[in-house]
Amino acid sequence: MASLELRSVHKSYGSGLADTLKNIDLSIDSGEFLILVGPSGCGKSTLMNCIAGLEAITDGAILVDGTDISGASPKDRDIAMVFQSYALYPTMSVRDNIAFGLKMRKMPSAAIEEEVARVAKLLQIEHLLSRKPSQLSGGQQQRVAMGRALARRPKIYLFDEPLSNLDAKLRVEMRTEIKQMHQRLKTTTVYVTHDQIEAMTLGDKVAVMKDGIIQQFGTPQQIYNNPANLFVASFIGSPPMNFIPLRLQRRDGRLVALLDSGQARCELPLGLVDGESLDGRDVILGIRPEQIGVASGEGALASIRAEVEITEPTGPDTLIFVKLNDTKVCCRLAPDAAPQIGESLQLQFDADKVLLFDAQTGERLGLQGKRQPVERAGNVARFNSR
């Protein structure tokens, strides 16, 4: 249990190369659980390595409990880590892999045995304890890697995609275990994941990275509901948010967005205008697939008739795709409510939830007064819409 703070951390892999981490500022309290997400290659693993002391940072400082540890060696930082590449000790059995860190910390062997047994049970690898890593499947290896970290009681846990090779069921179980363990032990944790559910449910805080820059830092709900920019909005949520470029207009003193499905048009009311300035401005309207439903009647407010172009049953839901303003828009419906391709249906927008982004910068426009101000960490990059 320790607080962790990064102060304008920079990291470059070589003098010729561009910085992989750019001015990272982050601070999490003792016992907090931080989720790190971002596209592949954005620097998540690099950041983890820097915190663990496996890569030297080029500039800045890393503080644990207020003490600068930038120069400390990995073994003195008391951190446990799950590596994305597992990095199991090939010559040791699974048992010894898990026990190694404990032995190094001079735990009595009876206690080690107990701990190994506990972790093995938790991860369902009891029957594999005497195998060598080369005799394990991918997911089994990943669980051993996990076990190696969980057996210890460090100041900080670092998990780099620890569940990526597990099946959904096991993943849910593991997720629950991690969550419970965290609630019990309250160990400060940084956790990299690509799984939306994990990102949303596991952590106290989420940091969204892109190209070595932290785009937004906040609670899961903030990130989901009030993304700082187009990138965060598009990155979080699966299926992703729909983005419809359009020009804002003023109708009866209210700002509206005009939608056109080819079959019909509708005006989406956008709450009170903060300033005159938005009138006639080009923006990108964001709405999530689950925020579009089937309207109860033909003439309902903020609803539009549209033709279904594609349907995709995912099991619990069915996704349908329609064209609005010449943009493909995804809506998530219950399987029963889902129409056939080519059918038309009346779609209902949850106008309260609609977000607006600046078409140039990608920044979210602080339109709706009722929302909390957007929280962000560090430097926010200009977002170049793609």
Added chain:
Amino acid sequence: MASLELRSVHKSYGSGLADTLKNIDLSIDSGEFLILVGPSGCGKSTLMNCIAGLEAITDGAILVDGTDISGASPKDRDIAMVFQSYALYPTMSVRDNIAFGLKMRKMPSAAIEEEVARVAKLLQIEHLLSRKPSQLSGGQQQRVAMGRALARRPKIYLFDEPLSNLDAKLRVEMRTEIKQMHQRLKTTTVYVTHDQIEAMTLGDKVAVMKDGIIQQFGTPQQIYNNPANLFVASFIGSPPMNFIPLRLQRRDGRLVALLDSGQARCELPLGLVDGESLDGRDVILGIRPEQIGVASGEGALASIRAEVEITEPTGPDTLIFVKLNDTKVCCRLAPDAAPQIGESLQLQFDADKVLLFDAQTGERLGLQGKRQPVERAGNVARFNSR
């Protein structure tokens, strides 16, 4: 493009060890897309390796286009594969890694260059082409591994968790690309994944494995709606199906399940009885979280009042957990509809969708006449309920 058939394939890793694959029978038509799912360590990678010819099978036959290729060497099978462990050539640049297979097949170098460029663009790794694998992030390595396979035009593609290290957004894009590519090229494909959405949307067929045995083989919808047994039911779907053990009773000539939330009780009607035999029998009732909703009124049929014990907002949905018949039951609600912890609410069951499983064997009981018969491949193991 080729059909693929496995005939009672057995595989053991050593004479002392138990069989890793047990009597696998599978057959997919030319151009079909097969999804292979199953818990970690069940033998998926082993099966892929056997198809590719990288592991010798112990017994049985593998047929491509009706010809037994069990003895053929991997390079003559004309198969491209993405390895779970990437297996990139460490001394080659990304470009050479991708081009290698093409060079081996004597493609002219101009064509190779074009192909590499195409694949690199598709996978968004153009800027990495001259790096060595050790300088890539995990997801980047995985994309290179993918590129190596996609650059070729083999008879069969084998993908072993090719997207597990990618972020959700990229994953969706890649998934779409793979789907489109498959629609265009119609190359027979076997694809291992742990991702529910991939499993449900990518494939024509799904095979669910456990402990080296195929539990069920069918279309995604069959697997989702008519799981052959408890295992398949629990394995597919996220969050997973709820299982409530109870004893069936007869009321007014209809079979009902009695649910008890502590606050209230309800009788769930289970359609027409096929036989008398089920009356008074111990079964496990299965219902998916999305099949439980909020009832429109207090007295609605097949609804029950229950107290919310846990809530878990996942972004698009909120999961709530209640206790029914002393079992924790998960319901998926829209975030707006979600109550606070401790509140009570009236839950509505989609009684048509309820499944029943034999408490002993775990086999699904063919209760509802309207359902299609369950399709299964090969040998179905007895399911021991946990």
Added chain:
Amino acid sequence: MSVTMVLSKASPLDALQRWLPKLVVAPTMLVVMVGFYGYILWTLVLSFTNSSFMPSYKWVGLQQYARLIDNDRWWVASKNLLVFGGLFIGISLVIGVLLAVLLDQRIRREGFIRTIYLYPMALSMIVTGTAWQWLLNPGLGIDKMLRDWGWEGFRFDWLVDPNRVIYCLVIAAVWQASGFVIALFLAGLRGVDQSIVRAAQIDGASLPSIYLRIILPSLRPVFFSAVMILSHIAIKSFDLVAAMTAGGPGYASDLPAMFMYNFTFSRGQMGVGSASAMMMLGAILAILVPYLYSELRGKRHD
């Protein structure tokens, strides 16, 4: 089940591909069968004959072995080999590992230091033997030098002490061969997967325990190579003994290879020489084969 066994057009090229691995090792196999085992067999046959000055094929049964067993010199040589081999292999391994690990610590001028360690290997055993004979000679070398420099009481006369001369051979042999062991281990160390080292760092292992418990165990194949090489050198260190002590004082520093050579060629007792070669092989068989077995039996990776 009738599987259409049209085991596709098995073209000659396919068959070739399948046989290629075996074809590639075939020449070696042939050479091994003739050059090693054929000759061993021939030596075995000679050891049962009365061959003396030149090979002859008159069968005398175990007579040559009886002679060998009666020969005090043979037992001295055998005992020497045990002492020499054990110390030489042990010390070379320790030095090899130690210095390789130290060299692995991003040392300045690593290349230069490495070359210094390696150069003794460049010299032939004859030169090594001569040089060390001088250095260890009580009247000429280190002993005299230190006394010349005023350390009157110093006495280092192992080279002329029948009970200690064998350690002199060990010193010279270690000096010569340890550099190669260093190179071998260094090559191994450079190939270790860095992510494993990282994991161990995180697990709180200090540098020594990372080496001892993570890296060195994964260098098991390198140990294997080194042990084979060193025992090969130990068993065959003929030139070294010839140049350094010629087996003396008396025959206190004789080794089996020397013995075998002397009897076969210098003394015209080829039968005894062959018998000694077979005894040597027998002893190696007893020690080495279990080791070979345990090393080679395992799976691909450990």
Added chain:
Amino acid sequence: ADSKGTVEVVHWWTSGGEAAAVKVLRDLVDKDGFTWKDSAVAGGAGSAAMTVLKTRVVSGNPPGAAQIKGPDLQEWGALDLLSSLDEVAEANDWNKLLSKTVINTMQYDGHYVAVPVNIHRVNWLWINPEVFKKAGIDKAPTTLDELYAAGDKLKAAGFVPLAHGGQPWQDSTVFEGLVLGIMGPEGYHKAFVEHDEATLTSPQMTEVFTALKKLSSYMDDNRAGRDWNLATAEVINGKAGMQIMGDWAKSEWTAAGKVAGTDYQCVPMPGTAGSYTYNIDSIAMFKLKNEGDIAAQHALARIALEPEFQYVFNQNKGSIPVRSDLDMSKFDSCAQASMNDFKEADQNGTLEPSMAHSMATNLAVQGAIFDVVTNFMSEKNADPSKGGAQIYAAIKSAQ
């Protein structure tokens, strides 16, 4: 120019003086229009060359000529590999030129198979008179007791009395000198040529070993493995007083610019005056097919005995010529004395083959004796009374 024939010579005459002498031979052969192909193999007093020779023969590719000596000639002859030189011998009157002892050694089954090139005397004692003077010794020892006395004085004066290298053949050189001195030529012959049990286990043998032990107490402790020439250098440098060594030791003195008779003295090993242990080098010829090559062999055989070569070679080697008709005035006093003693001993029947230099026995027996002697000398508390029996047992097991 086309060569009339080639003769390849395997030998171990590689040191400075020897190489120069061999060059003379080579030039003479070349002058006659033949080609000399040199295969010098040094090491282990010829054992490396023997190894080469054996493998060459086994591969069916023997050289034309090889340095082979003593009883080895008989072994090679028995394999029917050596060609007869009777033709050359007759043409050049070898029977007259050579002493009977030498002729016997050179013949196999009554035919010449080798040509002798020199005669070494082994039982010499080399003395540095200056050191003797410093130690207060006025005359060279002629008996063992005198030797001991001299040794004690030298030791007292702080010199190493007896320079020696601890190598088996050097140990045995001293040993055979003692046998010759204590047991006389007949006893020597019985012991080393006939391997007579009674002689070998006699009390006299115990005396020999006791004397050996005594002598080794006059040698320095660091001698193990030392080359003989380093021991000689100690005498030359005045660190040591004496050395028991064959007449090749002279080459070291000569190289150091010392003159026999004045700077150093050579006397027979104490107790052996009148007896002579010899060591004869010879070149044997292998059977060849090519006529030209055979002619080359014959030319080589002839030239080897010609005075021109005999002079140069023996002056360089420290030995004496094998033919008795040469003018010895060109040689130094030691060589002259050696020649006289040789002739005398030849007549008196006190000429004995050197065991330590492979003239008396075959190599197996020699090796067995070496083992016992050298082990005795390196073992501080070995029992002299057991030595004879050990030698006998060793000889038996080697035969």
Added chain:
Amino acid sequence: MTRAFSPSRLAIHATLLVAAALYLIPLVVMLLTSLKTPEDIRTGNLLSWPEVFTLIGWVKAWSVVDGYFWNSVKIAVPAVLISTALGALNGYVLSMWRFRGSQLFFGMLLFGCFLPFQTVLLPASFTLGKFGLANTTTGLVLVHVVYGIAFTTLFFRNYYVSVPDALVRAARLDGAGFFTIFGRILLPMSTPIIMVCLIWQFTQIWNDFLFGVVFASGDAQPITVALNNLVNTSTGAKEYNVDMAAAMIAGLPTLVVYIFAGKYFLRGLTAGAVKG
């Protein structure tokens, strides 16, 4: 961030330097001796400074070994290359393409090389004689290849054993055949072991005396035989300065190989691009 010289690093460097000094002593002795006059050697002590520095030993040594030096080159270069190539191929087969009995074969190969070389002299020369290769450099190359192959195979096999076989699998699926996999995938990552192997083989062959003296005659003899003839004379005056100079000349090529090869050790780092 450059690490400061901590006490422990200082200790490491000190240890390495002390060890280096110990390794150097014999070389210093030889060098000093080779630069002394014979007189100086006779009178002085082995480790004493030469009274006058003279190159006479070196000149004389070179005149003796000159021709033989090139013989050695002619023998060593092909023998080293061939045995290394064969060893690499064998090692590749024995680690990546195991077949029934391949382990046994490898074990036999290793065991066989413990046969003392002296025992093979006669049968080998008989065999060479039969093939008409007696006393030719070809014969000598052959012998060196045969008796070097066990260790070259050992080196490569043990190096390749730790290469993940997923690599080979991937390449096989990519359509690469036996030799292509070897040449394109494994060889590029073998630099360190190739260097080790070259060093070993080159020293063994260059310094070989036994085979050289027995299987090459006259003018075809390698430098070690010439060196031996120089150093190992039983009678006559010894010229230690010449001996030592000749020894150093004989050792120079190996030294050069080491200096050259050492650089390449570092280049062969196989990076951890393969997980699992």
